[in-house]
Amino acid sequence: MKRVIKFFILLMMFYSIVSLAACVETAVAPPIAQATPTSPPETAATPTPPDESDKLVIGAILFQNDNFFETVALGMEDAAKEAGADILFRFHEQDVALETQWIEEFTQQDVDAIVISPRVKDGSVAAIQAAYEAGIKIICYNGCFTEEATEKYVSAVFETDQTALGYQAGVYLAGWLAKRGIEEPHIGIIGCCQRRNAGFRQALADYDVNWHEDANMEGYLADASVAVGETILQENPQITILWSENEGGTVGAVSAVHNQKLAGQVFVFGIDISPQLAQMLLDEDDVLQAVGAQSPRLMGKLAVAAAVDVVHGGEAPGYNTVPAAFFSRDDLDAVAAYLQSQ
Numbered sequence: 591m592k593r594v595i596k597f598f599i600l601l602m603m604f605y606s607i608v609s610l611a612a613c614v615e616t617a618v619a620p621p622i623a624q625a626t627p628t629s630p631p632e633t634a635a636t637p638t639p640p641d642e643s644d645k646l647v648i649g650a651i652l653f654q655n656d657n658f659f660e661t662v663a664l665g666m667e668d669a670a671k672e673a674g675a676d677i678l679f680r681f682h683e684q685d686v687a688l689e690t691q692w693i694e695e696f697t698q699q700d701v702d703a704i705v706i707s708p709r710v711k712d713g714s715v716a717a718i719q720a721a722y723e724a725g726i727k728i729i730c731y732n733g734c735f736t737e738e739a740t741e742k743y744v745s746a747v748f749e750t751d752q753t754a755l756g757y758q759a760g761v762y763l764a765g766w767l768a769k770r771g772i773e774e775p776h777i778g779i780i781g782c783c784q785r786r787n788a789g790f791r792q793a794l795a796d797y798d799v800n801w802h803e804d805a806n807m808e809g810y811l812a813d814a815s816v817a818v819g820e821t822i823l824q825e826n827p828q829i830t831i832l833w834s835e836n837e838g839g840t841v842g843a844v845s846a847v848h849n850q851k852l853a854g855q856v857f858v859f860g861i862d863i864s865p866q867l868a869q870m871l872l873d874e875d876d877v878l879q880a881v882g883a884q885s886p887r888l889m890g891k892l893a894v895a896a897a898v899d900v901v902h903g904g905e906a907p908g909y910n911t912v913p914a915a916f917f918s919r920d921d922l923d924a925v926a927a928y929l930q931s932q
Contacts, residue, residue: 760793815842
């Protein structure tokens with residue numbers, strides 16, 4: 591963990607940090623690419639300790655240095671440590687050109703596997719094809735490439751069902767409104783993820799919530815989302831609910847409510863979990879009500895464990911949905927338990 595944290599600090603000196611929730615706009619079919627088993631080495635008469643150069647090397651490409659991806663990286667390190675593998679971290683910072691550069695670098699270094707969360711589904715397909723053709727195993731997490739590229743080059747995908755994550759939030763909001771007898775709520779959205787948005791809307795429709803969408807503005811960076819939230823609230827004083835589709839937007843929404851002195855009048859619902867958001871759920875201000883959450887550490891661990899297994903000749907595990915979680919003021923013990931686990 592210390593090595594990861596040290597790497598993050600160094601990387602922050604070279605790259606600007608952005609905070610987009612882990613949501614990639616891609617619909618992925620189960621991959622059908624299979625690993626090609628390698629022939630086992632001949633057994634030596636006298637076993638010798640493995641040389642350091644024989645260790646598996648995995649190249650991991652992440653979005654950015656935020657809480658979600660820091661936690662993903664911790665899970666990756668867990669799996670790498672258990673397997674006795676080395677893992678190299680790079681961040682594409684939502685820059686497809688930089689993502690391609692890291693893939694090409696890992697290919698030149700002849701790593702055993704690349705574990706990647708691509709910026710867009712079709713941005714660096716040529717580089718991934720070259721890596722695959724060089725014998726490198728490809729594992730996606732948090733999203734993947736085009737359906738065709740995934741089927742050809744990718745051994746496994748591990749991601750949260752983003753539509754279900756948004757749906758879960760919408761179901762909770764529908765129940766929250768019903769308990770309070772609130773009809774025709776006025777809602778402002780701080781958005782960044784089409785699939786989460788679609789799930790949220792579907793849940794409100796399924797539960798017959800007659801709501802007014804008074805504002806919908808993009809926001810995923812915490813600092814920038816404060817201004818977005820304030821603009822929404824200033825221009826739409828009738829709004830009583832803000833829904834955000836990621837961590838940064840949720841932090842910004844809560845801050846905007848406080849800045850506009852609307853605590854007790856405007857309530858926030860969001861996506862993603864972090865120590866900061868958990869503390870907001872525990873705060874007595876009653877602003878943040880609930881968040882749907884991914885399982886980033888588990889996602890990272892599963893992705894690297896699959897990479898190790900495939901490199902060793904195991905069967906390609908295909909498409910996998912990582913379980914989600916949910917935190918709300920209805921179960922503050924669970925929120926506190928999450929904080930203690932961090």
